[in-house]
Amino acid sequence: KQEVTQIPAALSVPEGENLVLNCSFTDSAIYNLQWFRQDPGKGLTSLLLIQSSQREQTSGRLNASLDKSSGRSTLYIAASQPGDSATYLCAVESSGDKLTFGTGTRLAVRP
């Protein structure tokens, strides 16, 4: 059974800092990995999708890497802003067209 873990569970940083969120998964046989953002009481916004054959994806200030063999992904956020405050979730698709979600990292960026 696939298990996804995210570290840290919560993070508070001052505005402008670069930061890294971590995601690990137990079964390396995945199709893809997705990073999402969730604002309080809201749905999920897809940030980046990395196919199993890829090593990284970039979108603006966000960069996500994937090391499938070691079961790890990182989300790098450059020059953080208060508007980045949210919960970040990673999810892997490993079989059966299903996503398994991590526990999330709650990010607070202080002005």
Next chain:
Amino acid sequence: GAVVSQHPSRVICKSGTSVKIECRSLDFQATTMFWYRQFPKQSLMLMATSNEGSKATYEQGVEKDKFLINHASLTLSTLTVTSAHPEDSSFYICSARGAGQGVIGQNTEAFFGQGTRLTVV
């Protein structure tokens, strides 16, 4: 990205009544839709997967007679919580994806609705 609309965003109902939640893909055909449940400060737990025109596949521990899922068209899936109880109070989120390339689900993103906050009193 593609848009998935979920309605209503909030609903309060009395114990024993039924509530229907709609999930629509607005600009693409969703061959597969997923329903998740999320408890406060916890991650999303998959409840069931539905493919258009066929019965939903429920995850272990999810009561199919209580959580009725209908995926009648390529743009609409509904979740009906029947005989709701206070313990059914939760945040429900739907997700949709279109047809992939090769194996179903590969190479396609999952797009999520805004979620529905259900409170059963």
